Amino acid sequence: MSFKRTYAEINEKIKKGQAVVVTAEEVIGLVEQKGVAEVAREVDVVTTGTFGPMCSSGVFLNFGHPKPRIRMKKVWLNGVAAYAGIAAVDAYLGATELPDNDPENKHGPGRFLYGGGHVIEDLVARRPVRLEATAYPTNCYPRRRIETTITLDEINEAILFNPRNAYQNYNVAVNRSNKTIYTYLGMLKPNLGNASYSSAGQLSPLLNDPYFRTIGIGTRIFLGGGVGYVAWHGTQHSPCGTRGENGVPLGGAGTLAVVGNLKQMKPEWLRGTSLTGYGVSLTVGLGIPIPILDEEMLRYTAVRDEEIFAPLIDYSEDFPQGRPGNLGLVSYAELKSGQIMIEGKVVPTNPMSSYPAARKIAQILKEWIQKGEFLLTEPVALLPSADSGIKLNSLVERNGVNGK
Amino acid sequence: MVNQKVVLKFSAALVEQPIIYRLIKNYDLMVNIIKAEINPRREGSLIMELSGQPDNFQSGISFLEGLGVVVEPLSQTVVRDEERCSHCGACTVVCPVGALYMNRPSMEVGFDNEKCLVCGLCVSYCPLKAMDVKWGD
Ligand code: SF4
Ligand code: SF4
Numbered sequence: 001m002s003f004k005r006t007y008a009e010i011n012e013k014i015k016k017g018q019a020v021v022v023t024a025e026e027v028i029g030l031v032e033q034k035g036v037a038e039v040a041r042e043v044d045v046v047t048t049g050t051f052g053p054m055c056s057s058g059v060f061l062n063f064g065h066p067k068p069r070i071r072m073k074k075v076w077l078n079g080v081a082a083y084a085g086i087a088a089v090d091a092y093l094g095a096t097e098l099p100d101n102d103p104e105n106k107h108g109p110g111r112f113l114y115g116g117g118h119v120i121e122d123l124v125a126r127r128p129v130r131l132e133a134t135a136y137p138t139n140c141y142p143r144r145r146i147e148t149t150i151t152l153d154e155i156n157e158a159i160l161f162n163p164r165n166a167y168q169n170y171n172v173a174v175n176r177s178n179k180t181i182y183t184y185l186g187m188l189k190p191n192l193g194n195a196s197y198s199s200a201g202q203l204s205p206l207l208n209d210p211y212f213r214t215i216g217i218g219t220r221i222f223l224g225g226g227v228g229y230v231a232w233h234g235t236q237h238s239p240c241g242t243r244g245e246n247g248v249p250l251g252g253a254g255t256l257a258v259v260g261n262l263k264q265m266k267p268e269w270l271r272g273t274s275l276t277g278y279g280v281s282l283t284v285g286l287g288i289p290i291p292i293l294d295e296e297m298l299r300y301t302a303v304r305d306e307e308i309f310a311p312l313i314d315y316s317e318d319f320p321q322g323r324p325g326n327l328g329l330v331s332y333a334e335l336k337s338g339q340i341m342i343e344g345k346v347v348p349t350n351p352m353s354s355y356p357a358a359r360k361i362a363q364i365l366k367e368w369i370q371k372g373e374f375l376l377t378e379p380v381a382l383l384p385s386a387d388s389g390i391k392l393n394s395l396v397e398r399n400g401v402n403g404k
Numbered sequence: 405m406v407n408q409k410v411v412l413k414f415s416a417a418l419v420e421q422p423i424i425y426r427l428i429k430n431y432d433l434m435v436n437i438i439k440a441e442i443n444p445r446r447e448g449s450l451i452m453e454l455s456g457q458p459d460n461f462q463s464g465i466s467f468l469e470g471l472g473v474v475v476e477p478l479s480q481t482v483v484r485d486e487e488r489c490s491h492c493g494a495c496t497v498v499c500p501v502g503a504l505y506m507n508r509p510s511m512e513v514g515f516d517n518e519k520c521l522v523c524g525l526c527v528s529y530c531p532l533k534a535m536d537v538k539w540g541d
Contacts, residue, residue: 051492053531111528186497187497187498194497196494271490273531274531274532274533275531276528276529283490336511338506350493350494350497351493351511352492352494352531354490354492354511356491356510356512357490
């Protein structure tokens, strides 16, 4: 017999400390033992987690007004530029921004030791950060320049706003050329020397709710060690690609835009990240609770690494040139075994995102809910799903305006 | 038995000579070459593990020094900041000897100090900068 459970019922149980919560890893074993129907009736919430470099991340800051006032046209934090083309003393610091004098890849693969992601980590770790700003004077904002030191607790707002996080599945990167290359998926050795992947697989949030039935605008989540919310679908959200029979996309698909107060986050879960030969980033800890509204939701959350497939993509030619196609699909179970077969060759695999950290996030979120500290939210609106007709456009190059 | 990792630095003239062969043959030492480099000016440096009976070991070192080879103990070690390491596993691709390796199925990254060559590849590669070179013994 089918059954239904509401958000209100789940939250009542959470408040009484009676909710049954398991992680997306634990639920797999339970279903193997007892079957979907029984576990769906027992379990109220399944928690997920992921911890990997998420480049589309950043923070809105409001520094407060100095005396005399300044408009702040250009802003640097520890030498890293923040975007100040918004109101006076507001700025957005992006995770991948580099100091103006970074050598980048000019002398071989750069090391990218410091950038926006590291400034964010410094802020969250309560380390003082050097602020420099310049401006043109106006009658209301007379000042041309300021240099000072700020800390996270002194500034008015620090709102983490990540426009594209928590990718639902992703490419597995390989290199078919005969020289080593450096990508955002790490170092790729020549002649299919390794295969690099970056997803928590069976623990990953959007792989446990493949059609976004419960994860939507307003969903309360674990973000950077604190509480955050899903603000919107993420940039490049692409829910209409090919899916397996279980509904799980067979490549990069959905994404989330997430938001939260940086002041209550923890440096352990927001880490400045240096990707050799590529750039800087921010490794973000993100976890989402999934309410078991019915058997279908439980079936989704019981997805196993064996049933999640990702495409093998050549990053020496195919990806940079924007060519379609792949070298086949591999399951996360195969990837996690340490080696896969590509074109008859045994290829060692390596992850870029931390599975143990993903597991820990799902565990922390589970404890928050069990203790009654974290209630579930029903989305204010759902995210575009497989029936949305969304197509990802490529950028068209034209000469002049209106093709003239 | 003595077992030590040493760094040998020698001049261009010595590059041509079968030093290692003599070390093994005349002093009954076991040699495990970890890293060998000859720079464009034909000067060489060798990192190797040397083991044998203590007196042989000493005589072997004296033999090398007699030839003008600079012998130094390999006193750098690589350490992992356990707080900073997220066990992402990215470093397992660069470590040439599997001193950084995945434990399966936990997917936690193990670090075997004994195997480490102190090549430094993981130090520059680790995205979270959790690996560092430590100087001294
Ligand atoms: S790359 Fe760095 S953070 Fe990742 S497992 Fe290796 S040492 Fe740890
Ligand atoms: S220093 Fe070299 S050998 Fe040692 S763990 Fe790092 S990569 Fe491996």
